[in-house]
Amino acid sequence: MTVVLDVDWAIAWVRLTAVEVAARRDELVELDRQIGDGDHGENLDRGFRAVVARLDALEEPPTTVGEVLRLVATTVMSTVGGAAGALYGTAYLSASRVTAVPVLDSSGTVGLLEAALDGVVRRGKARVGEKTMVDAWSPAVEAARRAAGRAGLRPAELLVVAAEAAEAGAVATDPLMATKGRASYLGERSRGHRDPGAVSSALIVRAAASAAGVG
């Protein structure tokens, strides 16, 4: 089953993200304990629980994908806290600005991913290879762009390609030395650990694909 990327998909994406974050909370905590301050899983879990609570409490259903993403942005920025809250808040906010439509087409899907990456880069000022969220979002965007150029791929299928690239990007952070963020304090000792922000970013992209019934 492949669903169109509409408002219902956006809501399903967000709810699925919350479920996945809760399920992998301890994994994210453990990754962050190794090279950060150990609160990434807990903070994200708290944030997405709050997102779901706000979705449940909505009186008027959202009419665009962007409205859903903006709700995520404003919620995570005040409930996740720290750098992750500001980074994801900016990513969702940026994405919400380019998705003020009821349904995403292929270019809209790529645009959403591009905007999220732009947000993370604008806020965190990190580049590819610095062992951050960018190392998941950047390959996801590149893969989706390339796939969008191929005939016959539907928007939902672009998300699968993006999710695979994001996951590979997260795995590829293992040998990198962190030069941005908390992990950079560890210098060489940050090598050999997977970046928790890249992992949670890949989780979010994967949830987008899964919510479309294809990933």
Place this chain on the structure above:
Amino acid sequence: MSDTGPGRAPDVALVLVTHSATLARGCAEVAEQMAPDVRILAVGGNPDGGIGTDTEAVRAALVQVIAEGLGAVVLTDLGSAVMAAELAVELLAPEAAARVRVVDGPFVEGAVAAAVAAQIGAALDEVAEVARGLAAVAPPPDGPANPPPDGPAVHSAAVTLRNPLGLHARPAAVLARMVAGFDAEVRVNGVNAASMLELMKLGASGGRELTVTATGPAAEQAVGAVVAAISAGFGEA
């Protein structure tokens, strides 16, 4: 700089964003003591009162001071507080965002210097510059800088501090701003007189004799102006 006559309130507020509510409040207290008329909002900690930052609280503080007709300079303690502040600004309407400056500088020193600059009537960009600029002020070399051999002469004068409190924050800010208006490098007892903070660090109290030196095209005028201001006791004597 506009002159703040009696009764004119400063039109730049400070918003202090930190990971701890206590840290923000404590810094605000120090700055308020030096700049009693400046609006200073402390936004520290996460929504649960724990360690962290709260973008929504920062946004609300900015909306509040802007609604009061003020501009806002935001100072932050650590990297992610900068991010929270920048995101909070991004959430504002463009005309409101245009009245906010997020500064990544020394937190306590920057807040104190910025508060004093706001107190004496500096405009938004000037206050931001004061908060930010301190980061770039290198400690002075030993003694006055040596002028190049064929450069302009060093002008120098001695003057006694007349006001009882000496070079505290306000006079230091006055001198630093005055010096910035001259095409000259001015030093007071060897420290860069363009830096309010360096002047304050002299700890010069009333009755102390100071040596003012300057090089550059306007050196003579700069020394004259500084000596006159110090001799006049900054209006406090």
